[in-house]
Amino acid sequence: MRQMLRIASKDLKQRVRDRSVFIVGIVAPAMLALIFTFAFGDVLDPSGSGFEATYGFVDLDGGDASVGLGEVLAGIDEDQFSIESFENVAAAEAAIDDDELSAAFVVPEGFSESIGSGTAVLEVVGNVDAPVGAGIAVAIAEGYADAVDRVTLTVAGSLAAGADPGELDEVIAAASSVEPLGSVGAITTGVRQMDGPTYLMAGMAVFFLFFTVQFGVASLLEERRVGTWGRLLSAPVTRAQAIGAKALVSFVLGIVSMSVLMIGASIGLGADWGDPLSVAVLVILGVLAATGVMALVSAIAKTVEAAGNVQAIIAVALGMLGGTFVQISQDGGLLSRLSLITPHHWFIRGLNDLGGAGAIGDIIPSIVGIGSFAAVTGGLAVWAFARKETV
């Protein structure tokens, strides 16, 4: 352990002296996130939550219960949601087809009266092009139905031109991914999503993380090139210690880069990452995942250059797939399924799930997703190093 720390601290000294790790680990992601924020500031709406939806409300009932639902809808956060009333279902559906609405709530005739009899049916018509907004609408309705009790909820997809009936499942899936609501009053706080600049900073930080950690593990190949690797191993140092030191340096660099960026974003951009323990778990796992995959490349590559190229390709591919630049639509297609293997996807999803108010229990899928990636790549790296001949 002591030998490992000695090698690691020597490496850190070299990396600090070199400075490029600061550019890659801190300056570049921070600059890019800021540039994107200014460039797309309107789209991202830095002042608000970044997420907006307009819902239609069709009241064919006019009874107490429907008025109650109308009040609930009127009471939700005005910055994010707006409500438009429609005379009939057809008008609401037309607005959905024109993408003016994310969803419409339809209260059928006789709704209030049927509540007592257990046959009340509340309908939500979702827009398949707005899965998140539609999902939230379903959640709102569910919350209402739970609160009022014995109301059956039906969900329909809009019959937009070219809409695949299968996409409806996606709307329902999106709905079920939203936390179950304890009461209707909790609706607004239950909507979890990072705001624009925060999302960008998280994306850039995790994207560049995969470049930053290379400065640790790839220096193993650099040592081999300058001949010091053999010299290290002729000293009373085991290979495991020397390789471990490199991985440790990757880990430290990754943690420092992520901490500086995320703490910087909370101070500078007012980003609220959420529960510190959960965030720390996500960051640590993310850094381990990055270290694992880059260590694997270093174990297999023959030269510094080859490793650098492969590492860059992997970092960019995982970053793009994982939605660090643009959110990959979770439409069940090939791309969305591929994105599930990336630690980036799970990292961002984890932060979204935390969304300021969540706790560690909300990020279990992310912990499993990133943890598996780290374990698989790290395990393969250890195996690749072990079967390789010395020096």
Next chain:
Amino acid sequence: MTNILLVEELERSFDDLLAVAGVSFFVESGETYGLLGPNGAGKTTMISMIAGLLEADRGSIRVAGQPMATTSTAAKRAIGLVPQDIAIYPDLTAKENLAFFGSLYGMRGAALNARIETVLEIVGLRDRADDRSDQYSGGMKRRLNIAVGLLHEPQLLILDEPTVGVDPQSRNAILESVEALSTDGMSVLYTTHYMEEAERLCDRVGIIDNGLLVAEGSRRDLVDGIGQNDTVHVSGTGDLRSATEALRSAEGVVQAAEAHGVITVMVDRAAGRLPSILATCGEAGVSVTALDVSEPNLEAVFLHLTGKALRDET
């Protein structure tokens, strides 16, 4: 005397190539032992196994009584390796390089600093100690390369061709430091393909060729072993190869070999054979530009044993 290094039946192949073919030798405490052999003889492969960087296929190595293998940190503590290829951190200063490697041997504090000053003095780098090593000349890098190997006062210092590609002045400085260390009682294993270095530095020399130790002993033993033969170097232009062929069958010639434009001829006595050597070269179409006669030396031993010239541009 105890053995600081004991190598037995050491063998190592790379795919089909038998690089070290069953070599046994020992180095006594305080002795300087030379491994003399041409390029590709297997010197570095042997050194790599002795320093615990490469697994042997067969055989055993003991350093200061400890078995050496790639995982033997105890045995590694006893050696100081100066690799053939310079192995220092270019972005660190001489002092930082030394301090780091010293720390790996558990050195620290004032003792480490004092020792760093001492080795910098030995290799003559004191005034450049705080410069990054990538700003050094080739010779200075070589000297720092040696300093790192010396730092922890190893029981056995292993130098693998430490003077390759070095200007004559630096080379002499390096040889002088090795001589001084040896005088101070350090055990040294020194590989080279320069006969002069082996003769100057080493108490005993092992001659290796094609992965085999073909002879071993003090310079005197080895030279005596080839009898009272003289060595004649013929420099010239033309078809040296066929001249060498012709010389091999000439009267009084024991061995002849050609390398780098020079034919090395071993003859029973130089005095009477020079005219016939010149004549044979002439017949083979070689115009001789220089001729010199030397006393028996290790190069002659090598020629005698292997039928090959050890020569290299010096």
